[in-house]
Amino acid sequence: MNHVPANIKSAKTRIVVIGNGMAGMRTVEEILSRAPDKYDITVFGAEPRVNYNRIMLSPLLSGEKDFDEIVINTAEWYTENNIHLYSGDPVIMIDRDRKCVISRSGTKTEYDQLLLATGSDPIIIPIPGHKLDGVVTFRDVDDVDTMLGAAAKGGPAVVIGGGLLGLEAAVGLQSRGMDVTVLHLAGHVMERQLDPSAGYLLAQELERRGITVITEADTAEIVGSENVTGVHLKDGRMIPADLVVMAVGIRPNGRLAADAGIAVERGIVVDDVMTTSDPDIFAVGECVQHRGQCYGLVAPLFEMAKSCADHLAEIETDGYTGSVTSTKLKVTGVDVFSAGDFSGGGETEEIVFRDAGRGVYKRIVLEDGKIKGAVLYGDTSDGAWYFQLMKDGEDVTELRDTLAFGQAFAGGSAGNPLDAVAALPDDAEICGCNGVCKGSIVSAINEKGLTTLDEVKGHTKASASCGSCVGLVENLLAATLGGDYQAATVKPICTCTEHDHDSVRRLIIAKGMKSMPEIMQELEWKSADGCHVCRPALNYYLLAAWPNEYVDHGASRFINERVHANIQKDGTYSVVPRMWGGLTNPRELRAIADVADKFEIPTVKVTGGQRIDLLGVKKEDLPGVWADLNAAGMVSGHAYGKSLRTVKTCVGQEWCRFGTQMSMSMGVELEKMTWGSWMPHKFKMAVSGCPRNCAEATIKDFGLVATDGGWDLHVGGNGGIHVKATELLCKVTTDEEVREYCGAFIQLYREEARYLERTAPWIERVGLKHVQERMVDDEANRKALFERFMISQKNAQKDPWAERASEGVDAHEFKPLSMVAAE
Amino acid sequence: MTDMLNWVNIGPVSTIPQQGARTLQTETDRIAIFRTLDDQVYALLDRCPHKQGPLAQGIVHGHFVTCPLHNMVFSLETGEAQGPDDGCAAKVECQVVDGTVRIGLTELQAGLRHAG
Numbered sequence: 031m032n033h034v035p036a037n038i039k040s041a042k043t044r045i046v047v048i049g050n051g052m053a054g055m056r057t058v059e060e061i062l063s064r065a066p067d068k069y070d071i072t073v074f075g076a077e078p079r080v081n082y083n084r085i086m087l088s089p090l091l092s093g094e095k096d097f098d099e100i101v102i103n104t105a106e107w108y109t110e111n112n113i114h115l116y117s118g119d120p121v122i123m124i125d126r127d128r129k130c131v132i133s134r135s136g137t138k139t140e141y142d143q144l145l146l147a148t149g150s151d152p153i154i155i156p157i158p159g160h161k162l163d164g165v166v167t168f169r170d171v172d173d174v175d176t177m178l179g180a181a182a183k184g185g186p187a188v189v190i191g192g193g194l195l196g197l198e199a200a201v202g203l204q205s206r207g208m209d210v211t212v213l214h215l216a217g218h219v220m221e222r223q224l225d226p227s228a229g230y231l232l233a234q235e236l237e238r239r240g241i242t243v244i245t246e247a248d249t250a251e252i253v254g255s256e257n258v259t260g261v262h263l264k265d266g267r268m269i270p271a272d273l274v275v276m277a278v279g280i281r282p283n284g285r286l287a288a289d290a291g292i293a294v295e296r297g298i299v300v301d302d303v304m305t306t307s308d309p310d311i312f313a314v315g316e317c318v319q320h321r322g323q324c325y326g327l328v329a330p331l332f333e334m335a336k337s338c339a340d341h342l343a344e345i346e347t348d349g350y351t352g353s354v355t356s357t358k359l360k361v362t363g364v365d366v367f368s369a370g371d372f373s374g375g376g377e378t379e380e381i382v383f384r385d386a387g388r389g390v391y392k393r394i395v396l397e398d399g400k401i402k403g404a405v406l407y408g409d410t411s412d413g414a415w416y417f418q419l420m421k422d423g424e425d426v427t428e429l430r431d432t433l434a435f436g437q438a439f440a441g442g443s444a445g446n447p448l449d450a451v452a453a454l455p456d457d458a459e460i461c462g463c464n465g466v467c468k469g470s471i472v473s474a475i476n477e478k479g480l481t482t483l484d485e486v487k488g489h490t491k492a493s494a495s496c497g498s499c500v501g502l503v504e505n506l507l508a509a510t511l512g513g514d515y516q517a518a519t520v521k522p523i524c525t526c527t528e529h530d531h532d533s534v535r536r537l538i539i540a541k542g543m544k545s546m547p548e549i550m551q552e553l554e555w556k557s558a559d560g561c562h563v564c565r566p567a568l569n570y571y572l573l574a575a576w577p578n579e580y581v582d583h584g585a586s587r588f589i590n591e592r593v594h595a596n597i598q599k600d601g602t603y604s605v606v607p608r609m610w611g612g613l614t615n616p617r618e619l620r621a622i623a624d625v626a627d628k629f630e631i632p633t634v635k636v637t638g639g640q641r642i643d644l645l646g647v648k649k650e651d652l653p654g655v656w657a658d659l660n661a662a663g664m665v666s667g668h669a670y671g672k673s674l675r676t677v678k679t680c681v682g683q684e685w686c687r688f689g690t691q692m693s694m695s696m697g698v699e700l701e702k703m704t705w706g707s708w709m710p711h712k713f714k715m716a717v718s719g720c721p722r723n724c725a726e727a728t729i730k731d732f733g734l735v736a737t738d739g740g741w742d743l744h745v746g747g748n749g750g751i752h753v754k755a756t757e758l759l760c761k762v763t764t765d766e767e768v769r770e771y772c773g774a775f776i777q778l779y780r781e782e783a784r785y786l787e788r789t790a791p792w793i794e795r796v797g798l799k800h801v802q803e804r805m806v807d808d809e810a811n812r813k814a815l816f817e818r819f820m821i822s823q824k825n826a827q828k829d830p831w832a833e834r835a836s837e838g839v840d841a842h843e844f845k846p847l848s849m850v851a852a853e
Numbered sequence: 854m855t856d857m858l859n860w861v862n863i864g865p866v867s868t869i870p871q872q873g874a875r876t877l878q879t880e881t882d883r884i885a886i887f888r889t890l891d892d893q894v895y896a897l898l899d900r901c902p903h904k905q906g907p908l909a910q911g912i913v914h915g916h917f918v919t920c921p922l923h924n925m926v927f928s929l930e931t932g933e934a935q936g937p938d939d940g941c942a943a944k945v946e947c948q949v950v951d952g953t954v955r956i957g958l959t960e961l962q963a964g965l966r967h968a969g
């Protein structure tokens with residue numbers, strides 16, 4: 031057993047936190063901001079990872095976010111704040127007599143104060159078959175991984191439970207290509223948050239998206255022998271399923287506390303400063319029961335975190351008094367909001383507004399002139415306003431007639447969102463999740479000189495959780511800064527879409543989209559078949575994502591890449607055969623001379639990349655020119671492509687008296703390895719045999735300069751309008767390493783750069799350090815990149831000239847039409 | 854003066870690739886014949902009004918083509934430049950009759966009368 035000795039007693043109070051989740055870590059953050067030096071902090075987490083935003087598991091499942099984007103506290107954060115994190119090591123026992131906790135690995139850690147933040151467990155209905163493979167819950171990253179594993183194979187999925195979690199799971203799985211049925215026991219979905227009308231509209235929208243919703247569905251049994259094969263309903267119906275997600279609710283996790291003799295009812299019982307029945311033990315989050323109430327949303331637990339931290343830091347506090355919550359469904363394109371009690375009846379009155387054309391439904395329940403509850407569907411922009419009026423207990427009798435039209439109308443302004451936020455009182459809540467009000471955002475903007483959404487997020491936490499208040503925060507920034515505010519909006523690829531390059535790339539992989547029509551359909555392209563800006567980009571992203579599988583779409587390539595030659599200003603073409611490493615021989619030169627004579631090619635020129643360019647070839651002559659060059663053993667030089675262009679070399683150790691490495695043979699080898707690969711933009715290399723650098727390797731995308739003991743690898747340079755010298759990536763010693771680093775670098779560029787972004791602007795954008803982290807420091811990743819590069823090269827290295835000169839590929843490109851018959 | 858058009862058959866729609874184009878050489882100039890994703894067929898002179906770029910080599914999208922030389926976008930229906938650019942590509946009459954593409958040539962194009 032690992033014993034942390036008690037005799038190294040620090041002067042600090044030792045606090046141990048059980049649960050590395052949202053409530054626990056928020057409390058730690060709040061403590062650090064109040065009393066940074068008071069505590070020696072140790073955290074135990076059952077999950078083998080850092081703290082992430084659990085709310086965002088839904089977009090993680092649908093592919094709209096990746097894991098890095100939902101991390102809240104990175105490993106560095108724990109180190110910087112001197113927090114000992116034991117992740118993947120749950121606490122199995124609290125020994126209150128000895129004031130220590132014992133974890134599964136056997137670590138025994140003493141505490142002065144203990145914080146329980148164990149969250150809750152998903153409820154599993156113990157029907158027959160609930161233990162079969164393929165039956166999962168939706169609570170953590172592992173669950174998402176299991177679902178993605180199943181989704182990769184497609185097929186049918188059943189989600190049991192049509193609440194918030196179940197519906198988000200259903201939409202996520204459906205967008206990953208599964209055929210999803212939602213089984214819901216009540217008469218309409220999300221019955222705890224929505225009234226029947228809004229529930230109906232929501233179910234209809236889900237059905238429109240291809241999800242089947244069965245209400246009043248009572249599950250009898252999950253069937254299957256090892257893996258699930260279906261779900262049997264009590265009414266006899268059988269729904270096939272390869273995956274069953276149980277999302278029927280959560281139960282506060284108070285086991286550990288109960289075992290230790292701490293008072294636990296439905297949850298761990300706490301007072302207003304989050305103290306349990308043991309004065310040295312505190313609890314926050316979903317595991318607690320406060321004033322008889324358990325919560326399943328983040329807003330209350332962030333308030334608990336504040337009260338608890340105030341108390342621990344010995345700051346005067348009113349304590350936590352309970353929360354009124356509101357709910358939003360996080361499904362892109364579906365706006366649902368609900369708050370308070372909207373059951374109606376009794377002394378209540380209702381205001382209902384419907385606009386079938388726009389699919390909008392609003393219902394506001396009033397009692398004694400005050401808002402008691404609200405349900406909004408289709409247009410939730412006024413949700414925050416109603417919620418505020420409700421929480422403040424404001425008398426809305428005066429506004430009654432126009433209440434349904436929202437705040438802009440009530441305020442008399444003509445629906446200008448900036449006026450609307452400007453009109454809000456300072457204590458109006460902007461971010462429901464984190465309980466941030468307008469006043470604190472505005473003062474942070476003014477006092478700290480914040481100008482971007484990310485800065486506001488960082489300083490105030492507003493919009494840092496579910497993200498549904500991003501629009502409000504941006505409006506607030508705009509209203510506060512006036513003309514100085516520039517929204518950091520994503521730049522769409524072109525006018526055909528709202529998506530930017532990076533999100534399209536991620537979604538192609540996440541949703542497994544394999545063709546252009548599929549992307550345009552799924553991502554709601556605004557044009558039928560794109561345009562000259564987005565189509566070549568999509569074609570490239572598909573090629574890069576599905577090498578050896580996606581079939582190149584010629585009609586989406588620029589003419590040069592379509593006919594494998596460079597169009598010139600008069601509509602003729604230039605032809606550049608490959609000369610490996612810039613080397614040629616009499617046989618090739620003779621063949622070039624013969625071709626130039628035979629096809630009356632007007633200009634023959636040596637290029638900057640050490641090749642020979644035949645200029646002024648007529649389009650219809652191209653196949654003939656290529657056939658003759660092919661016959662002499664030459665292939666396409668790809669001088670036209672967003673691909674490897676040339677590897678320029680100096681004469682090196684082979685001939686030069688200064689040379690320290692064989693630059694020519696290295697150049698030839700690299701060119702043979704990398705030719706044919708499609709990339710975001712053109713890519714040039716050079717190899718110099720000593721630091722005199724005669725091959726100008728330091729203005730190339732990837733340049734090698736030989737040293738006495740090996741090679742300096744340079745990246746991110748280019749000539750052109752803005753000359754850019756390379757930066758040193760690293761030094762290597764063997765030729766084997768050169769090949770691996772070269773392939774890995776190209777693959778990283780292929781996977782991460784945006785279409786038409788050369789290596790220089792790409793590296794400027796992401797930072798050289800990022801590139802080094804990904805492929806120099808991380809050997810495993812470098813090897814994986816290199817392997818992916820070599821796999822994608824398998825089918826890429828086909829000479830496009832030979833295919834067209836002798837195999838008749840794209841014959842229509844090179845032959846004009848003729849008149850069949852004149853009338 | 855309106856020339857009488859001389860209609861010539863150039864073969865079935867399928868000889869032109871979808872989202873692509875082919876050219877037809879006449880006595881006086883070259884015609885670009887486009888086929889869109891929804892199988893409409895259009896014809897323009899294969900000469901961009903900007904700097905004579907060969908429009909048939911451009912990317913066809915919707916009912917538009919983007920010139921391969923400097924990316925001006927032209928309507929296939931009217932020949933007019935889109936967006937901020939000015940200019941008009943010359944339209945050539947074109948029909949599809951029973952799946953066969955027919956192009957309406959002027960007498961000069963058809964070589965029936967010699968340019969003076």
Ligand SMILES: Cc1cc2nc3c(=O)[nH]c(=O)nc-3n(C[C@H](O)[C@H](O)[C@H](O)COP(=O)(O)OP(=O)(O)OC[C@H]3O[C@@H](n4cnc5c(N)ncnc54)[C@H](O)[C@@H]3O)c2cc1C
Binds near residue numbers: 051169283286496
């Ligand atoms: C898919 C999904 C979507 C959601 N969407 C929303 C939303 O839109 N809005 C909203 O307000 N809320 C949402 N929620 C709810 C929200 O995520 C929770 O309210 C919140 O995470 C609860 O925080 P917590 O710290 O109490 O529990 P958790 O975040 O679950 O943290 C508890 C942690 O303790 C760990 N743990 C448990 N026992 C031990 C042990 N013995 N030793 C060590 N570690 C232990 C667990 O592994 C877990 O990591 C959503 C939840 C899910 C699952």
Ligand code: SF4
Binds near residue numbers: 680718
């Ligand atoms: S770079 Fe060095 S090895 Fe190469 S040609 Fe120049 S001097 Fe010689």
Ligand code: SF4
């Ligand atoms: S420098 Fe200008 S003119 Fe010369 S080849 Fe390059 S683009 Fe053409």
Ligand code: FES
Binds near residue numbers: 901902903925
């Ligand atoms: S020649 Fe067509 S755009 Fe310039």
